[in-house]
Amino acid sequence: MTDVPWSWTEREREGDVDFKSFSKDWMGEVCKQGLKLHIVLRVNELPPWIPENELDELSERGFEKREKCNKVFKSTSMGSTRAMKMVNQFVAKSIEFYTSEYGDCVESFSPTLNNELETRYTQERDCMRDFNHGMLLKFEKWQQDRNFESVIEPADYHLQCSPIVTVELQRWWDFRNDVLAEVYGNLCGLVSNANRRCLLHIGEFFSSTDRINGNAISSLLAMPQVTDLTMDSNMALWGGPVSPSVVGILIDASRKAGKIIHYEAATERIFPCDDHGKIAHNEEGAGILAAAKLMYNEAINRALESGVDALGFTNLCEPSFISEFLPGEGKTELLSLRSARSPEILPTAIIYLPFRIFAAVDRQIAGVESIDGVKCDRPALPCWHPSFSKLPKFGAGLKLLDGCAQDIYQFKLMEVWDSLRLRHERVSIVIEAEGLDDEQLLSEVKEIIHINIKGVPSEFSERGLIKESIKERFISVTL
Helix, strand or coil: CEEEEHHHHCCCCCCCCCHHHHHCCHHHHHHHCCCCEEEEEECCCCCCCCCHHHHHHHEEECCCCCHHHCCEEEEECCCCHHHHHHHHHHHHHHHHHHHHHHHHHEEEEEEECCCCCCCCCCCECCECCCCCHHHHHHHHHHHHHCCCCCCCCCCCCCCCCCCCCCHHHHHHHHHHHHHHHHHHHHHHHHHHHCCCEEEEEECCCCCCCHHHHCCCHHHHHCCCCCCEEEEEECCCCCCCCCCCHHHHHHHHHHCCCCCEEEEEEECCCCCCECCCCCECCCHHHHHHHHHHHHHHHHHHHHHHHCCCCEEEEECCCCHHHHHHCCCCCCCCCHHHHHHHHCCCCCCCEEEECCHHHHHHCCCCEECECCECCECCCCCCCCCCCHHHHHCCCCHHHHHECCCCCEEHHHHHHHHHHHHHHCCCCCEEEECCHHHHHCHHHHCCCCEEEEEECCCCCHHHHCCCCCCHHHHCCEEEEEC
């Protein structure tokens, strides 16, 4: 896997791309070894040849009515027609070059406009993006095309303790997801035209980060040109360790016939590494290592149980250490876990989770006294395992007075999922009402859990109609 940034390969003028100087042909060496290439095409940063006076047209903007967000971010705006034309040209040219140069050695491409290489909006200063002028014009047209009674302006909001369920937020969030889906659908279409797989990297969702990040998973799952999805989690969303069950939830929600689902076990900020790039084995590190090994081992177990297709690790300073995480002697056998993804296994339990409920909540972290000066009554939650308290903390986790920094809604969702997975061989997570029309999916189902968040009405979060016969089977759970 390697990264080809737009800003480093198209430096002098538009369309003048120098792939060979950038790569130094180490990719050729990879191919000679009989390995396969996965190439990330990173277009989140604009190339340096663009004049300063044109950046406003091409760059993302924050919301001008929030002081800390009112700025131009030097990152590519999905709302700028000109910027996206240049992005598509670069991606198409990259695909053509690398497939011609390395042939079948190139397995897949991953186009991305996010600073963490994920399929979402970039998060900085906890500001919602993108309020670029072109994006606002697209939002206006999006509303007109749907024949709403009135056209409204978008808004970002200061942190609140209770859910925000305004029409402005609802429309703006849905629109932003449609833009994400359209942009990545088009880029993956370019990959598909070259007969290569298109892999999209998905950060954690089903949490109170969704409002800012966006969540287009529903649309992406429906696109044939999107062949692979990588679920990325270091199980420390807010800077402190959470339950490894989050990995299984992400995979259960994304598992769909024809898609290849990967789990990226991200280890940065979790494993202590010394100045020589080795895992620290000092006295303090011993407790951290034991906790981290438990966390990743359990996460891999949950991933395998949920039917993951592929597994990878990132930012692990000693790759040989991977064997410490895999199921082995005294643990559930790898083969028996791996068999869980058999397509013959139908779910006997469903969690109906209208994913838009998470758009209404923002940064609800247990045990953190205040965020942006706002104090919410969010008592600390216990760590999934006592040893997790020894793991490094960062970000909001550094503000923690007690326990482990956990998203209160994600924590409760994991409790529901854990209860089901211990009683059912296969659990499916349905995120759209139309998914409950699948008679085959429902054929063996004994339990249907309907998830909602207190204060978020169904008209805010749900789309489509559900048969009364299905509703009668709902067991409602409020997060």
